[in-house]
Amino acid sequence: MEDWVYRALAKWPNVPAVFGWMGLDRRGRWTIRGEVITRPQIIDTINRNYAADEQGRWFFQNGPQRGYVKLEYAPLILRIDGDGKLITHTELLVLQASAAFLDEHGALTLSTEHGPGVLDDQDLNWALERLHVDGEVVDEEQLEAALNLDSGESTELRLFVGERAVSVTRVDAAELAGRLGFVCEPVA
Template identity: 40%
Template structure:
């Protein structure tokens, strides 16, 4: 065995996990100690190594070190694409499943194939324009406001998926994630 291969096979040193430094904001931007990360290479690295552990903590593996991510809202942020698909903040294409949740502030929560996702706020107008009732008719503003307040006076659909009210405080338990991991 050559020296290079032997060095590659050595176990990683024990390094402490990192908490409180890395976060994901409501627009899917990575932040380091509150400052938005702009470096394309670092963003690509974070996107490629982002995942959840068995306890519902979201993190990035940095070699042997686990860097836990504080979530401003949800583990994923998605954008609506012109073809109707959803694109995550990490660049993955995903699909939504029923139900679509609307919190008390009008935030749209999608249960996607990759996990719970917040719809990017720049896509809210297109989202609302696609809402309809069971007969395919546009939804009234009053019906939407009632949904924000937790009432369901009539069925509201987005891409044939029903909308349901939810309180944002319920989301971590509902989807099994830790918004602010700690040791």
Template identity: 40%
Template sequence: MDPIVEAALKKWPNVPHCYGWLALDARGDWYMRDERIQHAGPFPDVKGSRINHDKLRAFIERNYASDEAGCWFFQNGPQRVYVELEATPWIWRLQPDGRVLSHTGATAAVQSSWLDEAGRLYLLADLGLGLVHTADMGPAADAVEQGRWTPQEFRSDELPQRFGFVRRPSP
């Protein structure tokens, strides 16, 4: 967490949490969802405004964490902004050198792999469960064929409970 965020938390410890204003899609993109967008429909049916500003994305990603209930949030100074997840808390990007990086740029150590009924590949890593980015399914298939990963089958509706995360946090 950024030092400026930690200082703000100490200075203003009782700022109310924020829900519904930030979302993470299945490709690792962040979306702002103002009141108008929230009233227009649920995420991901109505996504909102994609955050393209590099420094804002980096700030969100440095201050991205989860609470004890498995709700993911961005600590924005003294305010905790809960994140709606289209799929999982992490989106994995496979690198040519074999490394697995999260959508935040953090390196992940893969522990197991999972395949859902739609053929989507998930990796359980030291950081938690994440979905493999659609653009990386070629290298992911290579990893499975080479025996690096042996996916276990499961139903996608079991994900949150099985792996301890909440897709749509609420007060």
């Protein structure tokens, strides 16, 4: 959080939070009442002041007021930048992941040092190059076998993030929030 946020919180500590206004879509775009925010200065401010509370509800701290965010899929959207590095939609570099989850549609979600993030589907080639079975790059048959597992089952897949390989579990999209401890539709 930025210093101005802390000063505003100290000056006005009891401003009620708002729910149902802000959203984060599957592409990492911020929305207000369903409309995509396009102004770079506003996006940068939201990115720098985005966090989660102890209940797993993600929010934008706008000075003294907390605006809880409705998540279309996950709290973070992961992308590959121009240098081939994994970053969050809020521009944080991802250096480590502790687990990976493959949903029934092939979406890949990682538990990172910044929180849970789903890989942007435009960057799936990055994942395919790093998914391995027994030290070899995954083939179509192995990937299909993983997708056909029941939700909650461990796959043979390992995903390399940096120097570390993490196990991949097949988990239905509807179960990810509960499994990773975040709330998609925060309420008061």
